[in-house]
Amino acid sequence: xxxxxxxxxxxxxxxxxxxxxxxxxxxxxxxxxxxxxxxxxxxxxxxxxxxxxxxxxxxxxxxxxxxxxxxxxxxxxxxxxxxxxxxxxxxxxxxxxxxxxxxxxxxxxxxxxxxxxxxxxxxxxxxxxxxxxxxxxxxxxxxxxxxxxxxxxxxxxxxxxxxxxxxxxxxxxxxxxxxxxxxxxxxxxxxxxxxxxxxxxxxxxxxxxxxxxxxxxxxxxxxxxxxxxxxxxxxxxxxxxxxxxxxxxxxxxxxxxxxxxxxxxxxxxxxxxxxxxxxxxxxxxxxxxxxxxxxxxxxxxxxxxxxxxxxxxxxxxxxxxxxxxxxxxxxxxxxxxxxxxxxxxxxxxxxxx
Amino acid sequence: xxxxxxxxxxxxxxxxxxxxxxxxxxxxxxxxxxxxxxxxxxxxxxxxxxxxxxxxxxxxxxxxxxxxxxxxxxxxxxxxxxxxxxxxxxxxxxxxxxxxxxxxxxxxxxxxxxxxxxxxxxxxxxxxxxxxxxxxxxxxxxxxxxxxxxxxxxxxxxxxxxxxxxxxxxxxxxxxxxxxxxxxxxxxxxxxxxxxxxxxxxxxxxxxxxxxxxxxxxxxxxxxxxxxxxxxxxxxxxxxxxxxxxxxxxxxxxxxxxxxxxxxxxxxxxxxxxxxxxxxxxxxxxxxxxxxxxxxxxxxxxxxxxxxxxxxxxxxxxxxxxxxxxxxxxxxxxxxxxxxxxxxxxxxxxxxxxxxxxxx
Numbered sequence: 239x240x241x242x243x244x245x246x247x248x249x250x251x252x253x254x255x256x257x258x259x260x261x262x263x264x265x266x267x268x269x270x271x272x273x274x275x276x277x278x279x280x281x282x283x284x285x286x287x288x289x290x291x292x293x294x295x296x297x298x299x300x301x302x303x304x305x306x307x308x309x310x311x312x313x314x315x316x317x318x319x320x321x322x323x324x325x326x327x328x329x330x331x332x333x334x335x336x337x338x339x340x341x342x343x344x345x346x347x348x349x350x351x352x353x354x355x356x357x358x359x360x361x362x363x364x365x366x367x368x369x370x371x372x373x374x375x376x377x378x379x380x381x382x383x384x385x386x387x388x389x390x391x392x393x394x395x396x397x398x399x400x401x402x403x404x405x406x407x408x409x410x411x412x413x414x415x416x417x418x419x420x421x422x423x424x425x426x427x428x429x430x431x432x433x434x435x436x437x438x439x440x441x442x443x444x445x446x447x448x449x450x451x452x453x454x455x456x457x458x459x460x461x462x463x464x465x466x467x468x469x470x471x472x473x474x475x476x477x478x479x480x481x482x483x484x485x486x487x488x489x490x491x492x493x494x495x496x497x498x499x500x501x502x503x504x505x506x507x508x509x510x511x512x513x514x515x516x517x518x519x520x521x522x523x524x525x526x527x528x529x530x531x532x533x534x535x536x537x538x539x540x541x542x543x544x545x546x547x548x549x550x551x552x553x554x555x556x557x558x559x560x561x562x563x564x565x566x567x568x569x570x571x572x573x574x575x576x577x578x579x580x581x582x583x584x585x586x587x588x589x590x591x
Numbered sequence: 592x593x594x595x596x597x598x599x600x601x602x603x604x605x606x607x608x609x610x611x612x613x614x615x616x617x618x619x620x621x622x623x624x625x626x627x628x629x630x631x632x633x634x635x636x637x638x639x640x641x642x643x644x645x646x647x648x649x650x651x652x653x654x655x656x657x658x659x660x661x662x663x664x665x666x667x668x669x670x671x672x673x674x675x676x677x678x679x680x681x682x683x684x685x686x687x688x689x690x691x692x693x694x695x696x697x698x699x700x701x702x703x704x705x706x707x708x709x710x711x712x713x714x715x716x717x718x719x720x721x722x723x724x725x726x727x728x729x730x731x732x733x734x735x736x737x738x739x740x741x742x743x744x745x746x747x748x749x750x751x752x753x754x755x756x757x758x759x760x761x762x763x764x765x766x767x768x769x770x771x772x773x774x775x776x777x778x779x780x781x782x783x784x785x786x787x788x789x790x791x792x793x794x795x796x797x798x799x800x801x802x803x804x805x806x807x808x809x810x811x812x813x814x815x816x817x818x819x820x821x822x823x824x825x826x827x828x829x830x831x832x833x834x835x836x837x838x839x840x841x842x843x844x845x846x847x848x849x850x851x852x853x854x855x856x857x858x859x860x861x862x863x864x865x866x867x868x869x870x871x872x873x874x875x876x877x878x879x880x881x882x883x884x885x886x887x888x889x890x891x892x893x894x895x896x897x898x899x900x901x902x903x904x905x906x907x908x909x910x911x912x913x914x915x916x917x918x919x920x921x922x923x924x925x926x927x928x929x930x931x932x933x934x935x936x937x938x939x940x941x942x943x944x945x946x947x948x949x950x951x
Contacts, residue, residue: 274763275733373635402634402790407834430764435898456896474768515899535772537797540820540832541878544797546772555768557899561817566779 240265240423241286241391246295248281255281257448258295263423268414268439270455271427273470277444279427283393286425287314300390312391315384319396321376323368323383329355330364333382340387354386357416374405385416392417394426398433410436431473435459443470465509465586474514474544474555481510481581488576491550496527496576501590508589509582514557516578519543519570526573529554536564547572593660593751595623595646595784600655602641608653615641616652617808623752623786628778630799631788634831638808639788643754646786648672659751672751677744679757681736685729689720692728693742700747714742717777733761734770741770745777752784759794771797792832796820804828820876821935826942829874835902835913838880842873842938849873849938849946852907854887857933862946869940875931877902880914882923883930887912894922905929 241263248256256278263269271279284290285297288309296305304312315336323332330351337347355361358378368376377397384392394413398406414437417424428434434441434455441455445466451458462468468476481488483505487495490510517529531547531554538544543562547554547570556572564570583589602616611617616638623629631639644650645657648669657665664672675696683692690711697707715721718738723731728739737758744753755774759767775798778785787798795802796816804812804819804827811825812818823829829837843850847861851873864871889905889912900915903922912929916922938946 274765403792403834404634404790404831404836432897436895436902438896459898473764475765513898535775537772537775538816539793539796540816541876 240300242298243282243285244296244298246285246292246297248285248290249293255447256285256292259449261442261449261452263425264440265423266421267423268417268437269423269425270434270437270439270441271425271444272429272431272434272441273427273444274429277470278447279444280395281447282444282449283316283395283425283427286391287316287393288312289316313387313389315387315389315392317377317380317384317392317394317397319399321368321373321380321400323376323379325368328365328367329360329371329379332368332379333360333364333386336383336387350386351382354382357385358382373401374409377401377409381416385420388420389422392422392424394424396427396429399429414438431459431471434471443467445470461588461591462580463588465511465582465588468511468580468582468588472513474557476511476513477517477552477554478509478511479549479552481508482506483508488581494527494529496525501581503581503590506583509586511580511582512574512578514544514555516575517554517556517572518575519545519556519558519562519564519572521573522575524575525577526575529572529574530569531572533564533566533568533570536566538562538564545570545572593662594625594658595752596656596658597621597623597642597646598656598658600642600645600652600657602638602645602650602652602654615808616645619810620655621803621810621813623784625784626782627784628775628798628800629784629786630795630802631786631805632790632792632795632802632831633805634790637805639805640756641808642805643756643786643788646752647674647676647754673749675744675747675750675753677740677753677755677758679760681733681740681761683728683736683739683743686727688725688727689715689731689739690724692739693720693724693746696743696747710746710748714746717745717780718742718773734763734766737761738770741774745781748781748783750783752786755785755787757789758787759789759791767794774798792834796832804831806831822944823874823937824944826872826874826939829876829937833876833878835877837874837876838912839872839874839939840910840912842871844871844938849936852887852910856931856936858936858938858946859934860947862938864938864940864945866940870942872939872942873931874937874939874944876935877913877915879932879935880912880929881932882914882916883928886928886930889927889929890925891922891927 243259243261246259273279285292288307291306296303333351334347355364360378360382363371363375398409438455441458442449442452450467451463459471462471481490483498483503486498488498489495529549531549533545533547535546538561543558545556545564581590598620600616600619601614603614605613608614633639645652648667651666656663693711694707715724720738759770762770789795801813802819803810806827812828819828819832826839840851844862844864849856887907889907892906893904895902900917903914903916905912937944
């Protein structure tokens with residue numbers, strides 16, 4: 239069972255909210271939509287659910303064209319960032335509501351609500367009202383309502399964004415387990431690259447109303463097709479700089495160079511991108527070149543040191559394991575792992591990694 | 592500007608607090624040194640907002656005193672305390688320009704226009720609002736508006752303290768990095784005491800020089816990010832700080848060494864337990880656990896790729912033990928053993944640390 243978007247475009251007045259999109263979701267898997275706020279994630283989900291109709295193009299589900307079929311007539315669940323529950327219903331009745339609408343028998347309702355509540359650790363709260371629950375429990379109630387329906391398609395729009403950090407960690411761990419073996423396709427929108435990686439599955443990176451890449455989540459992280467994708471999939475931001483390739487060497491800032499061996503690239507200008515954890519304060523055992531930068535800000539998080547520095551007028555970020563003594567304003571040596579750089583050519587397409 | 596001291600504070604929202612749970616803030620005394628960058632970190636409902644409101648004067652504590660320098664301000668209303676506060680959601684005047692929004696707190700205090708102009712432009716430049724100064728605030732995005740709120744908090748240099756209550760909630764992760772480092776930079780330039788309230792450990796640890804960790808109305812530890820990471824005094828600190836948090840496993844202590852599942856673990860100094868009935872646990876962060884040829888036998892249950900590292904979940908009997916493995920390093924299939932770094936292996940009795948590392 240799966241959902242496919244064929245040349246889907248959404249325009250509102252003169253604005254194009256979603257540019258021509260072709261995606262076939264991975265069936266019975268987590269499909270993550272990763273992008274910043276306003277990248278188009280929610281609009282795309284609403285098009286998938288049938289809450290919005292595309293301006294042109296088709297939505298197919300399970301081999302059937304469902305373009306224009308309203309959400310009520312599709313077997314779809316939607317969970318939003320703000321926990322939405324019926325405040326005057328008990329947790330039990332909240333979870334049972336989609337089954338009642340579908341006309342399920344009382345026995346069936348009791349059995350299914352009980353099973354889902356057990357799964358989401360809500361059993362002791364079934365008699366309470368949502369207002370008496372913590373944020374995590376309220377969002378679990380909303381998730382339970384989505385699960386109890388046995389939907390073919392479950393859309394989760396930043397479901398953990400309003401939760402405490404630790405709760406988010408816990409639910410993020412649980413979610414893939416909850417949906418495992420339920421025979422439904424899950425779409426999960428997030429702004430956080432680490433969340434996408436930890437959820438695994440498949441991802442579509444989104445930038446300004448376009449899906450820039452779709453595929454296995456870890457593959458996109460390691461081999462982004464283009465620079466916008468690399469940027470969307472990096473937190474802290476990926477470092478980007480211009481390098482020139484001549485005589486088998488990349489030259490950066492007119493003075494730093496390293497061999498281009500084995501990459502098969504033609505001479506010319508490239509944009510090089512490198513993640514902050516490959517720009518470190520100690521050289522380590524890997525191949526590296528030394529960069530000298532002026533420290534702007536140092537953040538010590540306990541287990542690692544993140545340093546923002548100025549290099550030739552560009553702000554760079556370096557991330558190193560352990561605690562290092564850093565002096566703000568001082569010229570400091572950073573070591574760039576040259577085996578981990580990505581090179582982008584014209585149109586920002588990946589040329590070599 | 593002045594040192595802020597909280598003496599023997601207690602607060603309850605109930606008229607006649609009886610049991611421990613009736614107190615939103617249990618007994619606490621905290622000194623905030625002048626010019627410090629502090630974070631107040633804890634889960635929802637731990638009392639951090641209550642504490643913030645007591646400092647700002649929005650709430651009068653049931654017991655105890657609040658001092659700003661040599662002056663007791665416990666019963667002084669908020670508007671007389673000379674503080675600036677930035678809230679979770681942007682509070683801006685939509686019909687005013689960005690410039691007038693930033694100038695507002697200064698005009699209210701009767702500063703002259705040239706002084707206001709200088710200050711507004713300085714803060715606007717620091718926050719990259721320079722180009723939108725003459726734009727109406729209503730046209731800005733949520734993060735743009737929150738930058739104005741931050742700017743309004745920062746524009747007065749005569750305040751005792753600037754308090755931030757989850758200020759980056761509405762901000763995208765990409766921009767969070769920028770604003771967080773900006774705030775840190777601003778603190779270094781302005782030098783005003785700042786208190787940053789958050790449930791997000793990353794924000795707390797990267798912003799603050801000193802982090803105050805709260806749980807259930809109590810301060811469980813005050814320390815630098817490094818101290819909280821390397822030497823959690825309480826299992827809650829171990830759990831709450833770090834992602835994933837510290838592994839906490841039931842243990843015994845024999846001849847000064849923790850014994851986990853029949854295996855005596857190495858520690859750098861002898862552990863002494865005074866209370867023989869105390870519940871004993873060994874705590875070790877995933878960062879300090881590694882695979883070894885011998886040690887604690889485990890099976891590997893799950894490997895999550897986090898990009899830079901893999902989070903590996905292993906099992907020994909009923910216990911789950913997590914460890915971090917650098918990207919690209921091998922993870923044994925089964926029949927694996929774990930070892931704990933002796934210098935970071937801690938023992939806890941009834942949740943409070945009783946062991947020490949080598950440099951303590």
